[in-house]
Amino acid sequence: MTTNYAEQVPFIIWKQSPAAGLDWTVGEWYRIDEALKQWSETTELNATNRTTAERIPSETVEASIVDSEAVNQSPMAGRCGFTWIPEEQNNTDSCAYCCYRSTWKEFDRCVWHAKTDLRKPSDTLAETREQPENRKLNGSPRELLSGAVLRDAELTDSVLTGVDFSGSDFRNTNLNDVYLRYSNLSEADFRGADLTDCTVSKVSFRNANLRKADLRGLSIFGIDFTDAELSEADFREANIKNTDLTGANPEAAKGLVDTENPGGDETTGEVSRQNQNDLSGETHSGKGVSLVHTTNTYLDRKNMGRKERQNDFVSAFKQVVDYACAIEAEALIHSGNLFWSKDPDAWVVKECRRLLKKLKNNQVEFILVRGERDVTRTPDIIQELENKGLLSGPQTGWYQVSDIGIFLYSTGSPPRFEDEHTPPTDATSYLAVLFDDVSTATNGSLPTL
Incomplete structure (x- = not known):
């Protein structure tokens, strides 16, 4: 269904699309209802859904919406048809769907x-998953199972990243x-399941049954056990931090000690801290953590007043964002000077916001170490981006991404003395990202970790 709302979305032309032969202008924006008027029928087919949209007059309540369209969905023989409808109260992050995979045996x-x-x-399970290129393009979740x-x-x-x-x-x-x-x-x-050596950071186990499950030695960071x-x-032997055990029964588990602060900001159960000094640079699961770094993007810089150069700066940042999403990076680290001027063009700010939302939807954290221009020229814009999460x-x-402890230092911050350093105790490797040099940032040198 389309509406007459003036919401605009980027229009992307792909191979064999019914829109591929039409006169679209790359980089321009189109209203959904205006775009759909250009062809009479289109078909989308993937592992979970087949939808044929036809332009037909609506005889429902939607008839009051100008130029509204209806979408007909019809099941086909030999398809799964499993339907999942989540309990909204207990599982707000899940979405309803109907599986369109082929039947098995x-x-x-x-x-x-x-x-x-x-x-x-x-091997059969792997072969019937959504295509990798589609998973990369999806937001959250990346796949519905x-x-x-x-x-x-x-x-x-x-590798089951971001799967529902x-x-x-x-x-x-x-x-x-x-x-x-x-x-x-x-x-x-998960009764009796073996989860040893898994990478489970920032997953949700809300209302899950983990009776007799094996989670020994895991790095459990930002997990919801509500x-x-x-x-x-x-x-x-698990390492736990920023984990919510509200309503759970940690006292009945092995290796967890219940505290009086379930659901608090810090660890709700203290466990043995082994392998703290393992600086191998990998997570407990043995898989490397992917971090992407960029700096001095100067998004609105025109370079001698030429607008095409401004487009180049924005395009370059977009390539970095797309790459971080494509490789399923844990974080994109920007070490200062996101914008160039104190009054960036509105379209540049809007595009920056859109790209950062794309990172968030793909579970890629965006870490900005404030540079001189971020602090002196665009503090209000930076604050707005922070307020929007x-x-x-x-x-x-200090900040922690998966098993990596990262020391961040923005320009203008007071020096951090060595005795003030409190790196994460459950990190297996450490990284410093400074806008200023080490002597300015620490009044000496970084501590020995």
Whole structure:
């Protein structure tokens, strides 16, 4: 359905699109309803949905909307048809969907959703996932696999970043060394599952059942365990920080000590701190953490007044953002001077905001170490971006991304003396990002870590 609202979105032309042969101007913006008038029918087909949109008169309540369109969806034989409708109150991050994958063997569901006691082959599961290029283009979640039935499955070494696995069955599943960062595991059943050596930072286990699950030695950062069942779950030798255990039962787990501050800003359960001095530069799962760095982007600089050069600066920053999203980086670190002038053109600020939202939707943190121009020329714009939740980390001080402790220092900040340094205790490697030199930033040298 389209509306007559004046909301504008970027129009992207892709190969074999029904719009490919039309006279679109690259870089221009088009209203949705105006764009759809240019052709009569288009078809979208991917692993989870097939939709044919036809321009037909609407006879519903939408008829009051000028030029409104209706979308007809029809199931096809040989397709899964599994439908997931989340409980909005307990799982706000999940979305309803209908699976369009091909059915598997004699089942009327795909390999992910077929109910069977058979162990599902890992290669078949991998082959029926959404295409990697589509996952990179998606926001959050990157892939919809809610309600999957994976009992006793072997998923070792899989990369399942940003997947919605709400309500899935992982009983006795081998998830050893799986990359689950930013995935939604709410309401999932992990009884007896092996999660050792997983990367699970910033995932959601809300209302999940983790009874007798093995989470030994994990780096558990920014995880939501709200109302989770943790009886006999093994957390020994795990490192936990910024984790919400509100409504859960950590006292019934192994290796967790319940405190009087569930759901607080800091760790809600203290566990043994081993391997703190491992500076290998990798996460506990053995997979390297991807960080992208840029600086002095000067987004609105025209260079001798030429607008085309301004477009070049914006385009270059867009390439950096697209790259960070494409490689599924944990963070994009900018070490100062986002804009050039004190009064950037409105379209440049808008484009910058859009690009930072893209990073956020792809779970890539944007860390800005304030440079001289950020502090003296565009402080209000930088503050607005921070207020909208588009910036991560403090202006000056320690910040943690996955297993990496990062010391940030913005220009104009007071020197940080060595005895004031309090690096994260559960980080396995450390990084300093300074706008000024070390002597100015620390009144000496960085501490020995």
